[in-house]
Amino acid sequence: MFGKVVRTDTAGLYFKIPFIQKVEKVDMTTHGTGVGYTIAGNGQNITDEANGIMITSDFNLLDIDFYLEYKVSDPVAYLYNSNEPEEILKNIALSSIRSVVSNYTVDEAMTTSKGLIQASVKEEMLKELSNHDIGLTVINITVQDSEPPTQDIKAAFKSVETAKQGADTAKNNALKYQNQELPNATAKADKIRKDAEGKKEARIAEAEGQASRFEQIYEQYKQYPLITKKRMFYETMEDLLPYLKVIITDGDTQTMYPLESFVNVNQGSGSSQKSQSGNNGSEEGASNEESN
Secondary structure (H helix, E strand, C coil), X not given: CCCCCCCCCCCCCCCCCCCCCCCCCCCCCCEEEEECEEECCCCCEEXXXXXXXXXXXXXXXXXXXXXXXXXXXXXHHHXXXXXXXXXXXXXXXXXHXXXXXXXXXXXXXXXXXXXXXXXXXXXXXXXXXXXXXXXXXXXEXXXXXXXXXXXXXXXXXXXXXXXXHHHHXXXXXXXXXXXXXXXXXXHHHHHHHHHHHHHHHHHHHHHHHHHHHHHHHHHHHHHCHHHHHHHHHHHHHXXXXXXXXXXXXXXXXXXXXXXXXXXXXXXXXHHXXXXXXXXXXXXXXXXXXXXX
């Protein structure tokens, strides 16, 4: 009334003074609009190249589309603080989107970081709307689609994704092989280590035994050196002679005979004499029986 806002009412039945009071109706429901694309008459999304192409932190171009849901939060500010509040909202949305997307790589913006981008854009927009006070607030903003802007770039990105998938597959196969072979290798290493420890202990015990035996022999040698020396000589010969071929000669004979042949002959004759004596004994026993 008279250029001033008298009151703000919700939906219902009210009265006004004709020609003096004026009523401005404001839609307080939630509205939605696309950012970065337009909707054609057949319902197909058409990229808005002027507003839909963003640049990422790794200096790649990305066609990313958002769907913005908003509503009027303050009818008075909506009507009187600006002439085109929806246009200001759209500009704030584009500014916030460009600012947030520029902090992410193209791979992150297309795959894993969509949720973070949405949350960051909404937070940035709410802050800017509070500063501008145009009577609008953001309900939600979501990423509809994100892809490279041209077919050539799409093909390049598809090749990159295929290579990444191949790398992931190779890595997973390598980890699988590692998990299969590592326990076997560990078991083999433990076995080798234990065998080495066992051989080490055996060698140490053997060396200690030999050292102890040497010390005992040395103590005997100090008391009876000549007897101990002869005993050691005989023991050594006793160990060596069974494996040697012994030949006896007086130094003048031209023909030398190995001792082992004589030993064998003597052993053979000894055994035959024993058998003959046994036979003779049996014959004598038989004759004695007959005579009796």
